Amino acid sequence: MRAFLFLLSFLLVAQILPAQDDSLMIRKIADEILQNSKAYENLRVLTKQIGGRLAGSPGMVKAEAWGAKTMKESGAANTWLQECMVPHWVRGGKDEASAEYDNGKKIKKTLDIVALGNSIGTGPKGLKAQVVEVKSFADLEEKKDQVKGKIVFYNYKFNPNFVKTFNAYSDAVKYRGQGPSQAARYGAVGVIVRSMSHSTDNNPHTGSTRYDSAYPKLPAVAIGLKDADELSTLLKTKPVSVSLKTNGHFLPDTIGHNVIGELKGSTYPDEIITIGGHLDSWDNCEGAHDDGTGCVQTMEILRSLVALGYQPKRTIRFVLFANEENGLRGGTKYAAEAKAKNEKHVFALESDAGGFTPRGFGFTVSDAQFQKILSWKPLLEPYGASDLTRDGGGADIGPLNRTFGTPVAELNPDSQRYFDIHHSRNDVFENVNKRELELGAVNMAALIYLVDKYGL
Amino acid sequence: MRAFLFLLSFLLVAQILPAQDDSLMIRKIADEILQNSKAYENLRVLTKQIGGRLAGSPGMVKAEAWGAKTMKESGAANTWLQECMVPHWVRGGKDEASAEYDNGKKIKKTLDIVALGNSIGTGPKGLKAQVVEVKSFADLEEKKDQVKGKIVFYNYKFNPNFVKTFNAYSDAVKYRGQGPSQAARYGAVGVIVRSMSHSTDNNPHTGSTRYDSAYPKLPAVAIGLKDADELSTLLKTKPVSVSLKTNGHFLPDTIGHNVIGELKGSTYPDEIITIGGHLDSWDNCEGAHDDGTGCVQTMEILRSLVALGYQPKRTIRFVLFANEENGLRGGTKYAAEAKAKNEKHVFALESDAGGFTPRGFGFTVSDAQFQKILSWKPLLEPYGASDLTRDGGGADIGPLNRTFGTPVAELNPDSQRYFDIHHSRNDVFENVNKRELELGAVNMAALIYLVDKYGL
Numbered sequence A, B: 001m002r003a004f005l006f007l008l009s010f011l012l013v014a015q016i017l018p019a020q021d022d023s024l025m026i027r028k029i030a031d032e033i034l035q036n037s038k039a040y041e042n043l044r045v046l047t048k049q050i051g052g053r054l055a056g057s058p059g060m061v062k063a064e065a066w067g068a069k070t071m072k073e074s075g076a077a078n079t080w081l082q083e084c085m086v087p088h089w090v091r092g093g094k095d096e097a098s099a100e101y102d103n104g105k106k107i108k109k110t111l112d113i114v115a116l117g118n119s120i121g122t123g124p125k126g127l128k129a130q131v132v133e134v135k136s137f138a139d140l141e142e143k144k145d146q147v148k149g150k151i152v153f154y155n156y157k158f159n160p161n162f163v164k165t166f167n168a169y170s171d172a173v174k175y176r177g178q179g180p181s182q183a184a185r186y187g188a189v190g191v192i193v194r195s196m197s198h199s200t201d202n203n204p205h206t207g208s209t210r211y212d213s214a215y216p217k218l219p220a221v222a223i224g225l226k227d228a229d230e231l232s233t234l235l236k237t238k239p240v241s242v243s244l245k246t247n248g249h250f251l252p253d254t255i256g257h258n259v260i261g262e263l264k265g266s267t268y269p270d271e272i273i274t275i276g277g278h279l280d281s282w283d284n285c286e287g288a289h290d291d292g293t294g295c296v297q298t299m300e301i302l303r304s305l306v307a308l309g310y311q312p313k314r315t316i317r318f319v320l321f322a323n324e325e326n327g328l329r330g331g332t333k334y335a336a337e338a339k340a341k342n343e344k345h346v347f348a349l350e351s352d353a354g355g356f357t358p359r360g361f362g363f364t365v366s367d368a369q370f371q372k373i374l375s376w377k378p379l380l381e382p383y384g385a386s387d388l389t390r391d392g393g394g395a396d397i398g399p400l401n402r403t404f405g406t407p408v409a410e411l412n413p414d415s416q417r418y419f420d421i422h423h424s425r426n427d428v429f430e431n432v433n434k435r436e437l438e439l440g441a442v443n444m445a446a447l448i449y450l451v452d453k454y455g456l
Helices: A002-036 A039-050 A058-073 A137-142 A165-172 A179-184 A225-235 A288-307 A329-340 A367-374 A377-383 A398-404 A434-454 B002-036 B039-050 B058-073 B137-142 B165-172 B179-184 B225-235 B288-307 B329-340 B367-374 B377-383 B398-404 B434-454
Strands: A078-090 A096-103 A105-110 A113-115 A127-134 A151-154 A190-194 A220-223 A241-245 A249-263 A268-278 A314-321 A344-350 A358-364 A387-389 A408-413 B078-090 B096-103 B105-110 B113-115 B127-134 B151-154 B190-194 B220-223 B241-245 B249-263 B268-278 B314-321 B344-350 B358-364 B387-389 B408-413
Touching: A002 A288, A002 A377, A002 A434, A039 A058, A039 A288, A039 A434, A058 A078, A058 A249, A058 A288, A058 A314, A078 A329, A096 A225, A127 A137, A127 A190, A127 A225, A137 A179, A151 A179, A151 A225, A179 A190, A190 A225, A190 A241, A220 A225, A249 A288, A249 A329, A268 A288, A268 A329, A268 A434, A288 A314, A288 A434, A314 A329, A314 A434, A329 A398, A344 A398, A344 A434, A358 A367, A358 A434, A367 A387, A377 A434, A398 A408, A408 A434, B002 B288, B002 B377, B002 B434, B039 B058, B039 B288, B039 B434, B058 B078, B058 B249, B058 B288, B058 B314, B078 B329, B096 B225, B127 B137, B127 B190, B127 B225, B137 B179, B151 B179, B151 B225, B179 B190, B190 B225, B190 B241, B220 B225, B249 B288, B249 B329, B268 B288, B268 B329, B268 B434, B288 B314, B288 B434, B314 B329, B314 B434, B329 B398, B344 B398, B344 B434, B358 B367, B358 B434, B367 B387, B377 B434, B398 B408, B408 B434
Parallel strands: A127 A151, A151 A190, A190 A220, A268 A314, A268 A344, A344 A408, A358 A387, B127 B151, B151 B190, B190 B220, B268 B314, B268 B344, B344 B408, B358 B387
Antiparallel strands: A078 A249, A096 A105, A096 A241, A113 A220, A127 A241, A249 A314, A358 A408, B078 B249, B096 B105, B096 B241, B113 B220, B127 B241, B249 B314, B358 B408
16 A cells, blocks of 8 residues: 555656646746847847848848848857748839729729739739629629629628638638639739738738639739728729739749758757748738748747757757748748758747737647647646647648648737738738737747657 | 436437527627627727816716717617716826936936826926935835935836736736835835836826825826836936926816616516726826727627627616726716615626737636636637636726625736736727727627526
8 A cells, every 4th residue: 555655646746746847947938038038129120120021032131141140149059041942023113003983074093002922013004994893703703704804803801700810811812812813714804802801901911822824814913901892882883994003023033041040959869840930021011920920939939948058858940931922932942851861850830820919829730649739738828828729830831741741830829910910011010019929939939848848 | 218318318408509509699799799890980989089088077078978879879778877976186287207417417308207197296396306216115115214305216127927917017006006105104205106017118107096194195107118227227327316297186076977878688677787898098098998998898799789689688787987097986886876776786797908809707706606607618719708717807896796796707808918008198099909809899798698698
């Protein structure tokens, strides 16, 4: 009996003590970040001194140099640039649009637009055509005989009933991605897409479109919500013509880089954990939430672990990925080189959903791995990321998952404000909250600490 | 066995069907609010057309008229004003301050200050004295022989290690509340308090102070964080004098009103459920998050229930309370009249922690009541308010709880941004997000629906 009690107490202590240790260690990480974080100041420099940094742009080059320097300053034992070819789309000039209609006398109204990423331009003379509004692809099918020679206006509303706004985005983004080619199929000459946003302003939101090679490429723009509503109201009673002038085009692919920092593992140096965000951004904004915050959180985790003298068991890589927005070449290259070098990637975590208050993590992992992760929930709860779900991973680490089956995860911050600013001129430093940004880093660091210590 | 299975299936259905009904009803409420809410537009009118509305001010009078009108428009069956006497503190003029020190030559620097609510003014000639910085009340004790004739500067930092910022506020607010009298005790002539905020700007934050009648009343102001840090740095090397001019004083108590709307219960009309926020705000801001959002959420719940044709079983009262900020006379009067009329108050819910994304509710209820509430958690989770805790209730409904033992609750929104703007000139409409505001109303409406249907 005494031996049994001894064994029992030993087992209990073995169960409880590590949890207490972990709780204390995570509290230390949190205090370090909440007191001494460099994330906000790093973000200020990235957004205000560099700004937009689309693949191939001068901003990209500056951002890579800044990233390598900041990675070293954050305490990386090794820092290097991993070269990859990136697409080089340029806006090529100012996007311009106006709507014309007859209201007794001719009225001409400027529209606030932004060309979709990867779209072709109208040419210097621009394009003018009548507008046909469609509410959906099904609606386009019904109106397919009316769109020849016209500009198709996809006025699909970002659905407010989805509580998590990323679900509204998944629901609506097909009109930006496939809309131009679907309209081209029926002879349209241009496309206007209602911005994917709940915002109360009129800023247009860009993002990649993807042409289907079976159809002609059409100039395509996004329009702000107020303009979209006004255009729709006008179209109920009268024909409206829209003039578009856009100048987008591709230059030859150029050289970009993933920026990588590393802390070598002490016990399992061959097992690699990756944390990252993407360094590129659209050109019409500062790329603050998308994804400056993911980059500075990544380096803040590095800084805090080094500041605390933490010696990881596994090798941890901190990666600022190139070209997420319009090509994913950085993430693709990272996985390809890992495969070529036969690296062992045991976990990857991305932050690319904004620097807002963390609510949880989404995981693409096995059942057993998820059970293990769920056992850590009490350790994460005090810091906010308690909603642990089985979905997601993040674009840049997707190739790792597809190549190796690496378990992947993403930080899920509160999503209400994200699509107010996403890919619009409002995605600026001023819209990032210092503490929300830092709490994201705290929760990510806690998860990385647990994966490093216990494996998955 | 068959009878047993029948009974089992009956029990299962009895368990599941209401939950399904509730889930559907809450989804309907959410859709109604997320699609058709008037909360954001109502808030715009309150903040932009009325603005600050401290008890006794012209803004208070306008806000009460607006509240009664909006309550009717939102569908209240009965609307009335409940009279109460309110204190009438006025700022009385512009708060001014400057710091002077000798840096080889004399330097004079303007400080951004705001007089604390309920504080006395310096008189038209102002007050000038050397500053003694203290970090805490313990530090004041150590320096008690140095503060006679001086201005005491409470430079207690809002603690970043508290993940929930209301805990940092509870920790720090004593310096605003008790600081002036504690300094007066040792002969100080004025007080400067570091603002209770994590903000990255320099805006000063006001709020009530409470004089202890045992000591002289001192003029007292709050200072922005950048000025506080700079003043502290200066004081490390040289004496600094500060000139203060404030003009605060009390006018005689005047008449204010709680604005009350009601939906009569169909089954238990005598059982009253109260939902509310407070209509008053500080005078140095628009009172958007504090507590315009609580007011418009309250009326949005009313509007949505009426729009859906919901017939409550119990009587639901929608209350815009008077004078929360510097007297609590509205909440006190509401409970006193309830007692005088021998009303039966079965539940009360307040929203007074900002219009940010809802994270949960805090309850002051019995064990049995809390277990019942916990059983509703799966119904609230899809809308975000899943963190159900046993603390809190809200200032205005506190008197109900103390008078009748009424179970009370408060909405707990995400707290990270609240103290950036709380009681400062930044508490304006532009800092409220439409969807976050609406989701607060959704979760409150869901909880009210459940309490109305099942009781507590």
